[in-house]
Amino acid sequence: MVNYKDLGLVNTREMFKKAVAGGYAIPAFNFNTMEQMQAIVMAAVETKSPVIMQVSKGARKYANPTILRYMAQGAVEYAKELGCEKPEIVLHLDHGDSFETCKDCIDCGFSSVMIDGSHLPYEENIALTKKVVEYAHQFDVTVEAELGVLAGVEDEVSAAESHYTKPEEVIDFATRTGCDSLAISIGTSHGAYKFTPAQCTRNEKGILVPPPLAFDVLHEIEAKLPGFPIVLHGSSSVPQDEVATINEFGGKLPDAIGIPEEQLREASKSAVCKINIDSDSRLAMTAAIRKHLAENPSHFDPRQYLTPARDNMKKMYIHKIVDVLGSNGHLG
């Protein structure tokens, strides 16, 4: 049993309180590799931003849970080395699928977990979430729950269609489970294909314009639970310049589409205090690697193509923090 406090990590409680009051959102970046971890830490330190580093089931399978935990511990020490005296880094389990997975993560040093019972009948979601909350709170670990179903695919989380969160359920759910934050469904979606072309319109340049998020549902939820931390999953913007680079250098991502950044900027000013971004990091990394290898066919040292990949991810993380979520300068 390792307590996250001994690793220098923090939970989300104070962070979210300040974010909701201050009208900004904390970035939650998924990570699987050392380069992603380094880019996240460099971006957070340079912008003086708190940050959530999150691990999905797929990441646990790919990188090994123990390694990821030590990488998060390394992230704290690395941030200090980069000149940040008191980094605020959360190690969070993304889409925990069972009590056992959540318990495993809590026991090995995670400071925050998500239990995703959104696919279960309402009462079962409550029972499972409550069980995780009771265990987690003994160790001051915070718990994110989910109500409503998102469309799209993120690792092994998939749902063919989305069902918006029902505002009339949120008070009962939050009260009975004791969860610390709530992921809701208002039209965001997992993956790099958040909408089919049929769900979108096209602008004069032929670029797809997605349907707007359901801000009316968000505002209704905020009115029911004033000040309660709300989380948005599936909030990558799928930058069209990265998609174009990937396609230019041998990739094939036709009509990949995300959530427009101005909508995320608006959401950040509300009770939305955690915004999950995964696909944009994948796209930034892949675009840089494809471009580098196409332009330098003789290179075979991974450091040669992973350096521009890391730089490109760092640039994207800084852009999100400063220009979209507004969490820069909010350390301490």
Ligand SMILES: [Zn+2]
């Ligand atoms: Zn998610």
